[in-house]
Each structure stands twice: as structure tokens, then as C-alpha cells.
Amino acid sequence: MVSFLFLDFDGVLHPQYDGEPTPKEVCFCHLPRFEAVMRRYPGVQIVISSTWRQQFGMLQLRAFFSTDIARRIVGITPTYPADGPPRMHIREWEILQWLKQHHASNKQWVALDDSQGDFRDYRHRVVFCQPWEGLSEHRAVQLSKALQGTRL
Template sequence: MGQKYLSSIAITYCQPRKIFMPARREQVLFLDYDGVLHPDAVYLSRQGPVLRAEGELFMWAPVLVKILEDFQEISLVLSTSWVRNLSFKRAMGFLPVDLGNRVTGATWHSSMARDWADENKWDGRTRYDQISRYAARAQLANWVALDDDPEGWEATAQHRLVACNPDLGLGDPQTQRLLIEALQRMTSR
């Protein structure tokens, strides 16, 4: 996979979308990329992200598209380091249109860099902390996170996490089942 592949993804998927803070009643899935939509073996090169494992970038994105067909009311908030490293627009541009059209925001926003004298402070926060801060700001009651980083999740919030095996991500049928169950619980409230 090379630059040609990455460029074709950006050209095919990158379309302008409205971004807004989700409403309180909105049902949100916080979405990580690495270890979820492809194996957690992605490195940033001058040409862009490169997967150094078997498969290709976003190889399990179609699985998420299929699962979300039964959950049309769910929005996505990006909780991936891709937003901080590449920008929100570029990170979102890698998603298939069916997923990209659901994106309403990200846990990282470029304006945060102005407010933090030491940007490493953000990197030092757990994914749970990043997500829970966003959920609190947006006053979200209904949310679930799909992530391969279970570190730092409070016991009272474990039910909100669908933890992926970093090597299998959504390619794992058990993770698919757990995600469907979590989304069903969230949407039945």
C-alpha cells in the first residue's frame, strides 16, 4: 500500500460535512481508528498513515457500516489520535462516506492547542478521560466508546466501553457482538 492507495481513499471519501456539538439526547458512539478499524500497527510517514501489519487501513470499516445500518440514530464522535496528528478534516476524510456522514465532532479540537501550554498534557490523558470530558461538555447521557485502550476506565463507566483486541479490532466476531449489544442497550433507554 502506498501513496496512491491513501490518495484514492481521500479522494473517494473526503466530502464536506456539517460539524456540531451533539444534542443532549443524541446517542453517540466514540470511535477510535487504530486497533478498531484496522490493526494497531499504524505509523505516520511523510506520505501519511501506513499500516505495518497484514491487511489495509480501514479494512474493518465496512463491518461498522453494516452494524450501524440497524442504528440509524447513532452519531459518531472521533476519539482517535488521528485528529490531533492529521487534523479533523483529514482524519475524517479517511472514513467511508457512510461513516463520515455520521460524524458530529471529535474529542480533540485544534483550539485546544492554544489553551494548553504543554500539549503533551493531552497525550498523557487516558482515552477515558478524553471521552468523558467531551461527554460532560456536551451533556451526553447516551454514549458508548469503541476503543482498543481500556486503561483508566472507571468501574462505573466500564459498561460504556466496547474494548477491542488491538490486533483484531472489529474483525473479531465477539467484539462485533459486544458492540451490537452495547448499542442495543443504549438505544433502548
């Protein structure tokens, strides 16, 4: 059974705009679809892995979501140290660090992300969205299957 979902925002909950700010009218346009999937899996807790965690605190991050989903947001991943050695697969490292810090390394998890280059050894646990599209209907079906544990 999947315990945690690690959630990215840009390229997932709304399309990615190549370093440009997301237009207000598009921001979080896929949130209703995401929340609908998550409501079918009430035992899955959410950890924010998006870079938005570097700009907003937990209360602000939770405020983007409906109350029932916001209650399930249990944390944010640590940020890879700026003075650390250059490395790829940073998002994967951050997720593994969070699991280690919370004594949850043995728990099943899934990530919802658009950055394929940020994962290496655990790509099979990631539902990858197309950055310019975000969480499409097709990806929502994939997420649901992953949360059921049928594609891990």
C-alpha cells in the same frame, strides 16, 4: 437509547502495530464491518476519539468513511493537556470532557476502543477490541448489543 459512539481507529478499524505505521493494505480493513453495524443504528452519532484526530481535521477524518456514515461524525474529543498532571484513564477523561462541552453528560454513550488502561469508571460502556485483531466478528456483535443498550 445510545446517542453517541466514541470511536478509536488503531486496534479497532485495523490491527495495532505497536507504534509502527499500519501497512497500507491493512489500514481500515474492518471499516466495512464497522459501517455495517452502524447502519443498523442510524440515530447514533459518532465522535472520533482516536489519536488520528491530532493529525487530521474533520474533513479528512470523514473522508475515510462512506458518505452516509461520514455525515454522522459530529466531532472529535479534546486532547488531554500536555501540561496537565500525569494521569491514567485519559481516553475516558477526553470523552467525559466532550460530553460536558456539548451539554450531553446525561446522554447514553458507548466507546469502541482497544486500550483498556484508558478507562476506569466507565469500562461498562466500552466494547474492547483486541489490539492485534481489531473489530472482529465477535466484537461487532458486542458492539451491536451495546448500541441496543442491552449491555450498558
